[in-house]
Amino acid sequence: MLACLSSLRQRYRDLGSDLEIRIGDPATILPALADRYGADAVVWNVDYSGLAREREAAVRTSLRAHGIDVTTFDDVYLHPPGSITNNAGDPYAVFSYFWEKWTAREPDSPHPSPSPTDLYPVSGPELPTRRKLGCVPPEADVPPGGIEAGTERLAAFCADAIYAYDANRDRPAANGTSRLSPHLKWGTLGIRTVREMVDRAGAEAPNQPGADSCEAFARQLAWRDFYGHVLAEKPDTVSTAYRTYERPIQWRADPDGVQAWKDGMTGFPIVDAGMRQLRREAFMHNRVRMIVASFLTKDLLVDWRTGYAWFRERLVDHDTANDVGGWQWAAGTGTDAQPYFRIFNPTIQGERYDPDADYIRTYVPELQGVATDVIHGWNDLDAADRTTAAPAYPAPILNHADRRELAIEMFETARGGD
DNA sequence: CTTCCGTTAAT
DNA sequence: TTAACGGAA
Numbered sequence: 193m194l195a196c197l198s199s200l201r202q203r204y205r206d207l208g209s210d211l212e213i214r215i216g217d218p219a220t221i222l223p224a225l226a227d228r229y230g231a232d233a234v235v236w237n238v239d240y241s242g243l244a245r246e247r248e249a250a251v252r253t254s255l256r257a258h259g260i261d262v263t264t265f266d267d268v269y270l271h272p273p274g275s276i277t278n279n280a281g282d283p284y285a286v287f288s289y290f291w292e293k294w295t296a297r298e299p300d301s302p303h304p305s306p307s308p309t310d311l312y313p314v315s316g317p318e319l320p321t322r323r324k325l326g327c328v329p330p331e332a333d334v335p336p337g338g339i340e341a342g343t344e345r346l347a348a349f350c351a352d353a354i355y356a357y358d359a360n361r362d363r364p365a366a367n368g369t370s371r372l373s374p375h376l377k378w379g380t381l382g383i384r385t386v387r388e389m390v391d392r393a394g395a396e397a398p399n400q401p402g403a404d405s406c407e408a409f410a411r412q413l414a415w416r417d418f419y420g421h422v423l424a425e426k427p428d429t430v431s432t433a434y435r436t437y438e439r440p441i442q443w444r445a446d447p448d449g450v451q452a453w454k455d456g457m458t459g460f461p462i463v464d465a466g467m468r469q470l471r472r473e474a475f476m477h478n479r480v481r482m483i484v485a486s487f488l489t490k491d492l493l494v495d496w497r498t499g500y501a502w503f504r505e506r507l508v509d510h511d512t513a514n515d516v517g518g519w520q521w522a523a524g525t526g527t528d529a530q531p532y533f534r535i536f537n538p539t540i541q542g543e544r545y546d547p548d549a550d551y552i553r554t555y556v557p558e559l560q561g562v563a564t565d566v567i568h569g570w571n572d573l574d575a576a577d578r579t580t581a582a583p584a585y586p587a588p589i590l591n592h593a594d595r596r597e598l599a600i601e602m603f604e605t606a607r608g609g610d
Numbered sequence: 611c612t613t614c615c616g617t618t619a620a621t
Numbered sequence: 622t623t624a625a626c627g628g629a630a
Contacts, residue, residue: 278625286624288620362621415621482621521621528620529623 196378197319199338209311213319218247219254226260229312234260237267237379240420241512242427269417270299270383273424276417283425285527287418294414302384332474334508335371342375346386350393358405364465364477365550370409373509374475376416387413419517422527430516431497433525438608441525443495450498452589453488456556459588461567462542463487465555472555474508479545485522486536490599491590496523524603533600537592543568558585 201211214221226234234255239248252262266272276293277283284290335341349370353360360368375381390413394406423429433441452458456467466480476484481503488499496519503519504510520526524534546552549567553560559567559582566573566581571588578587 279627280625284624286620288618289625411621479621527624529625530620533622534620 193337193378194319194322194325195337195341196339196380199340199380201319203339204311207308207311208313209308210314212314213317215320219250222251223254223258223260226255226258229314232261233263235263235265238264238272239268240273240424240427242430245427265303267303267379268383269420270294270387270413271297271417273421276421283421284418285422285529287415287528290418290421291411291414294417295410299387300384302382302388332506332508333472334474335374337374337378337380339380342372342380345371345375346381346389350389354390354393354409355397355402355405358401358408361408362479362545363551364480365546365548365554367477369478370412371475373511373514377509377511383413383416415517416511416514418527419513422517423513429520429526430512433523434520434527435525437525437603437606439606441495441606442602443489444493446492446494449492449589450488450494452586453484453492453494453499454502457586458487458590459570459586460487460538460542460592461549461552461556461559461570462546463538465546465552468555470503470506474506476507477551479541480551481518482522483536483538483541483545485519487538489523490535491538491592491595493595493599493602496520496525533603535596535599537596539568539571539592556585558582 197211197213201213204211212225214225222234225231234251236248239245248264255262271294274283276290276297278289278293284293349372353368354370356368357370360366372381372386376383376386387410390406390410394403394410397403397406422434426434449458453463453467456464456471458464458467462480463484466476466484469480470476485496485499488494489496500515500519503515504512507515517526521528521530524530542549542552547564549559549564552567553562562582566577570578570585571592573581575587578585
């Protein structure tokens with residue numbers, strides 16, 4: 193966020209103005225600023241979460257009371273929440289049909305930047321420090337932020353890696369994802385610009401697999417729009433289940449298990465690698481996000497909201513709609529008709545998506561010199577062999593097969609069975 | 611025009 | 622298991 197503010201401030205300075213930064217209640221600060229500069233109107237892009245909408249309503253009321261006009265734009269999504277419905281006019285609860293409608297719809301072109309006339313010579317307080325903002329995690333090694341970094345990342349991705357996206361996207365060691373999520377979250381890339389570049393890459397694709405790969409990436413942009421639709425339609429789903437069961441799901445309290453999960457000390461290598469990447473980089477590969485989410489909810493049997501809160505605190509790309517959507521999907525309380533008993537096996541996931549265990553070794557130093565089959569077989573090794581292979585790495589903290597049975601039972605009970 | 615199935619497919 | 626569709630009733 194600080195890198196983004198710094199980048200935006202530089203843009204205004206280059207134009208002979210500045211960015212004025214205030215911290216506090218926008219319903220008080222914005223009318224005061226508008227008065228001070230004699231502004232007729234305040235303009236912003238709409239945010240769609242429940243809290244954001246409450247905030248906006250308060251700011252709007254306050255500005256109107258001061259006789260100041262408000263204009264808002266839909267800028268976050270390609271197709272704004274509510275704009276895509278099923279044939280009955282209702283919101284979609286399943287992605288695949290949403291995707292059909294989404295692809296059939298012509299997207300807007302990028303909007304031109306406002307022309308810089310009548311800029312004021314403002315001077316606000318300096319950027320706050322990470323420490324002053326209470327940044328968590330202060331130690332994380334985050335990628336460069338800001339408009340320039342975002343533009344560079346998009347250009348680099350669309351020039352090359354996007355053609356291998358479909359082949360690499362589920363291989364965390366390949367690092368083949370776009371890494372655009374922080375820029376989409378912080379607004380340092382416009383979604384229409386992203387879509388335009390992706391479409392252009394698709395049109396210029398050297399072959400059919402390349403074009404299909406670009407479409408596979410566009411599908412991820414559609415997921416983002418989909419979860420935006422879902423959250424705007426049901427803002428309560430930030431804290432309550434999208435799908436309700438007959439009885440409340442009996443999640444467990446397991447503070448030790450949750451701590452091991454957060455620390456990357458569960459003894460399931462792919463889970464631990466993901467959780468440590470999160471601490472180290474404030475980022476996690478998306479395939480691994482699904483694996484760790486399944487582990488928390490279906491192996492530790494802990495409420496998805498505990499996991500969501502941790503992601504919200506640690507992820508540089510935390511986005512309410514995406515993270516709530518993803519967590520509820522993994523927990524079996526969300527959109528997309530899924531058999532509730534579909535539970536990830538962390539060992540099989542590790543073998544399938546990190547076959548050479550390179551991702552695991554990158555983030556779990558205790559396993560650095562350990563053979564691939566020993567890493568993937570960690571669950572079945574006996575204690576003596578574990579100690580020999582990697583004395584500092586923990587034994588599995590639970591039995592997946594047992595927990596899988598308990599998870600199924602937990603959902604059977606919630607459905608109203610015995 | 612509404613409701614009732616059969617079909618399809620699901621990060 | 623179930624949303625969504627679409628043709629049949």
